[in-house]
Amino acid sequence: MDVRSLRRGLKTQGCTRHTGSADGQEWRMRMHNQLTENDIKRMEEEIEYRKLVVRREALDAVKEARAQGDLSENFEYYAAKREKNKNESRIRFLERMIKTAEIISDESGADEIGVNNTVEVEFEEDGTVETYKIVTTMRGNSLEGLVSTESPIGKALLGHKEGDRVCVQVNDSYQYYVTVKKIEKTVDDGSDKIRSF
Numbered sequence: 001m002d003v004r005s006l007r008r009g010l011k012t013q014g015c016t017r018h019t020g021s022a023d024g025q026e027w028r029m030r031m032h033n034q035l036t037e038n039d040i041k042r043m044e045e046e047i048e049y050r051k052l053v054v055r056r057e058a059l060d061a062v063k064e065a066r067a068q069g070d071l072s073e074n075f076e077y078y079a080a081k082r083e084k085n086k087n088e089s090r091i092r093f094l095e096r097m098i099k100t101a102e103i104i105s106d107e108s109g110a111d112e113i114g115v116n117n118t119v120e121v122e123f124e125e126d127g128t129v130e131t132y133k134i135v136t137t138m139r140g141n142s143l144e145g146l147v148s149t150e151s152p153i154g155k156a157l158l159g160h161k162e163g164d165r166v167c168v169q170v171n172d173s174y175q176y177y178v179t180v181k182k183i184e185k186t187v188d189d190g191s192d193k194i195r196s197f
Contacts, residue, residue, distance in 0.1 A: 034149060035101040035136050036115060038188045043094045043138070046194065050091050058084035090196070097138065104136070104149070106188065113157045113183055115149060120182040121157070121166075129181065134158065139192045146192055153178070 035043075062084055065077035108114020118133045132147040134157060140148030147154045156168040162180050169175045 033097065033100045033102050033137075034104050035097070035138055036104060036106045036188065038106065039136050039138050039194070040098055040101060040103070042194055043098055047091055047094050047098075050087055054087045055084075055091075058087050094194075108159070110185075111161050111183070113160050113180065115158075116186055116188045118184040118186045119157055119180060121153075121178040122181055124165075124177040124179065132157075133186060133192070135188075135192055138195050140195065141193075 058080065061080040062077070065074060065080045068074055068076065071077050104115065106115040108117065113119050113134060115134055115136065118131060120129060120131045122129045130145075132145050132153070134149060134154050135146045137148045137150045140146050140151065140154075142151075147157075149155065149158060152170045153168050156166050157178075157180070160166050160180050162183055164180045166178050166180060167175055168178060
């Protein structure tokens with residue numbers, strides 16, 4: 001899937017409104033599953049590390065704590081069990097995300113905003129300028145300037161060029177406009193962490 005197919009939608013009051021099916025259910029079901037090949041690779045590496053290293057350490061910690069005797073008052077045992085279960089949950093979560101993933105391309109036109117690109121935008125309402133990196137949902141973190149392709153602003157910016165005035169449709173009753181000031185063709189260098197649950 002390329003940037004143009006991600007931007008597919010209906011025109012609503014000058015904005016692009018993204019829909020999946022007539023009732024929007026298809027879009028909601030796949031919202032968290034758009035990943036790049038690099039996302040999949042990094043998730044597979046984490047799964048392997050958790051299975052080969054973390055799982056072994058967690059099992060050893062549980063065995064060691066169990067050997068200390070009475071389990072009813074053994075805080076170390078319960079803490080070790082909690083960490084072991086947390087690791088297993090993370091493995092299942094990552095495997096499920098990979099299994100249900102829709103692979104999207106991180107390639108875009110030379111002058112277009114695409115996945116893994118950094119973009120500087122000016123908000124029309126107050127003239128503030130913000131810089132965001134467009135990433136997949138598994139790496140989105142708005143506090144660090146990482147905006148997901150599934151967020152209203154991420155969806156709206158994909159495929160646009162410098163100088164474009166872009167309408168961001170937040171919901172049926174609220175929208176705002178930004179102007180693309182600058183696009184940096186950044187790549188996924190592995191520094192953006194895969195999100196936890």
